[in-house]
Amino acid sequence: MIRQPLILVTNDDGILAPGLAALVEVVREIGEVIVVAPDSPQSGKGHAITIDEPLRINEVEAFDEVRAYECSGTPVDCVKLAMNVIEKDRPFDLCVSGINHGSNASINIIYSGTLSAAMEASLEGVNSIGFSLLDYSFDADFSKCKSYIAEICRLALEHGLGETNLLNVNIPLGDIKGVRICRQAEARWVEEFQQGKDPRGKSYYWLTGRFDNGSSPEETDLKALDEGYISIVPSMHDLTHYKAIAGLTKFAEIKV
Amino acid sequence: MIRQPLILVTNDDGILAPGLAALVEVVREIGEVIVVAPDSPQSGKGHAITIDEPLRINEVEAFDEVRAYECSGTPVDCVKLAMNVIEKDRPFDLCVSGINHGSNASINIIYSGTLSAAMEASLEGVNSIGFSLLDYSFDADFSKCKSYIAEICRLALEHGLGETNLLNVNIPLGDIKGVRICRQAEARWVEEFQQGKDPRGKSYYWLTGRFDNGSSPEETDLKALDEGYISIVPSMHDLTHYKAIAGLTKFAEIKV
Numbered sequence: 482m483i484r485q486p487l488i489l490v491t492n493d494d495g496i497l498a499p500g501l502a503a504l505v506e507v508v509r510e511i512g513e514v515i516v517v518a519p520d521s522p523q524s525g526k527g528h529a530i531t532i533d534e535p536l537r538i539n540e541v542e543a544f545d546e547v548r549a550y551e552c553s554g555t556p557v558d559c560v561k562l563a564m565n566v567i568e569k570d571r572p573f574d575l576c577v578s579g580i581n582h583g584s585n586a587s588i589n590i591i592y593s594g595t596l597s598a599a600m601e602a603s604l605e606g607v608n609s610i611g612f613s614l615l616d617y618s619f620d621a622d623f624s625k626c627k628s629y630i631a632e633i634c635r636l637a638l639e640h641g642l643g644e645t646n647l648l649n650v651n652i653p654l655g656d657i658k659g660v661r662i663c664r665q666a667e668a669r670w671v672e673e674f675q676q677g678k679d680p681r682g683k684s685y686y687w688l689t690g691r692f693d694n695g696s697s698p699e700e701t702d703l704k705a706l707d708e709g710y711i712s713i714v715p716s717m718h719d720l721t722h723y724k725a726i727a728g729l730t731k732f733a734e735i736k737v
Numbered sequence: 738m739i740r741q742p743l744i745l746v747t748n749d750d751g752i753l754a755p756g757l758a759a760l761v762e763v764v765r766e767i768g769e770v771i772v773v774a775p776d777s778p779q780s781g782k783g784h785a786i787t788i789d790e791p792l793r794i795n796e797v798e799a800f801d802e803v804r805a806y807e808c809s810g811t812p813v814d815c816v817k818l819a820m821n822v823i824e825k826d827r828p829f830d831l832c833v834s835g836i837n838h839g840s841n842a843s844i845n846i847i848y849s850g851t852l853s854a855a856m857e858a859s860l861e862g863v864n865s866i867g868f869s870l871l872d873y874s875f876d877a878d879f880s881k882c883k884s885y886i887a888e889i890c891r892l893a894l895e896h897g898l899g900e901t902n903l904l905n906v907n908i909p910l911g912d913i914k915g916v917r918i919c920r921q922a923e924a925r926w927v928e929e930f931q932q933g934k935d936p937r938g939k940s941y942y943w944l945t946g947r948f949d950n951g952s953s954p955e956e957t958d959l960k961a962l963d964e965g966y967i968s969i970v971p972s973m974h975d976l977t978h979y980k981a982i983a984g985l986t987k988f989a990e991i992k993v
Contacts, residue, residue, distance in 0.1 A: 526783075527782075537940070538942065566942055636988055684794070714977055715978040715985060717977075718844065721920040722901040725973075726920070732892055732969055737885055
């Protein structure tokens with residue numbers, strides 16, 4: 482008997498998110514699935530880990546015939562618990578995270594719990610993919626992207642991910658024209674804070690902002706998405722700016 | 738009159754951390770300083786932002802003749818508040834974060850609130866530097882590194898940071914032999930969870946782990962630190978794995 486691939490599924494929108502259910506539906510056809518997801522929404526948690534308090538794990542009946550656990554921590558905590566406590570004796574063949582309700586294209590990758598969870602698994606040598614649909618609503622329609630996600634996961638299991646082991650996959654709204662491999666766009670959030678007074682008259686500041694796409698003629702994820710294509714950005718955890726090393730020799734000459 | 742440089746100081750160990758006080762002492766000699774730091778320790782918060790609840794800001798008398806604010810959010814929230822609320826009409830010339838109590842070399846950069854705060858400022862175009870001393874204790878001795886930090890900040894203000902605008906600076910214990918510009922080492926955490934029962938008999942899992950340095954003959958931050966040098970890694974927020982793009986053409990051919 483050929484062993485089925487073992488697939489870890491996680492997300493940052495929490496165990497009850499429809500995007501998670503959609504992803505489970507796709508990958509349960511491909512392998513043995515274990516779900517380990519946060520017990521509450523964890524959007525914007527980036528690569529946060531919980532070190533100052535204990536974590537909890539509860540097995541839950543969230544999906545038919547799929548082992549599933551909710552955890553009290555961040556998305557990265559979920560992956561650490563999955564690999565070191567829940568399923569510590571068998572290595573995962575693939576980790577998929579999402580489907581996120583909302584874009585993780587461009588600079589969003591650094592704020593994203595979805596992608597940070599996938600990155601954490603990739604650090605442990607597991608091929609990992611974060612999936613995000615460009616619709617922030619709870620009842621987003623995940624039906625159009627499922628067959629693409631299935632094919633991407635099958636290819637990853639059959640052929641690996643080449644020189645990387647982490648993909649950031651974003652899915653446009655509407656009809657999908659195909660798939661493009663591209664780089665992360667240079668875009669940014671223009672921040673604003675909603676200011677107000679609480680019921681006791683004390684000031685508060687609530688983060689808001691709008692996404693400034695910038696513009697680029699190059700093959701970026703934002704361009705692919707704009708044109709109706711799924712964007713796949715091969716990603717990495719090495720943040721070294723190699724080209725900048727040579728220009729910093731003055732700093733190596735510091736004497737005090 | 739020549740305008741003094743405007744310097745934002747933040748950290749992830751919180752407004753009361755001795756490492757923050759040491760950094761303020763250094764940069765107050767160089768420019769006009771504004772401190773915006775978390776009101777509680779925020780280690781391991783990575784690039785987390787607070788979106789589901791309001792944030793608070795309190796001006797505090799923490800340092801003689803230096804404007805200082807404590808905020809209720811993460812280190813990245815502190816930087817966003819500094820730039821968009823507290824000092825929104827004047828651009829900062831430099832952002833410094835730390836001095837962190839403990840290493841942020843190698844892969845620690847992705848978990849680090851200290852470096853994420855600096856990265857957030859760099860995203861807004863401000864030259865930014867995260868400083869970390871390889872001593873996790875509260876009463877770490879910051880005296881030996883102050884003159885190096887002063888020189889690094891002066892150089893950054895005078896000459897800029899070349900092709901990057903983000904430096905990850907780690908400082909060894911003991912006598913400092915000099916400064917090296919290097920790349921982020923490939924190292925990893927070997928995770929373990931301390932398991933126990935709480936007073937009500939419910940299981941908990943508490944993250945622990947040991948750092949596996951690996952070994953590399955190349956010029957990495959860990960090697961520099963091992964040999965008694967301050968490591969400076971020019972860093973970036975573009976996580977694209979460019980070399981991996983060419984190997985993923987199969988994914989671009991997916992048809993459903």
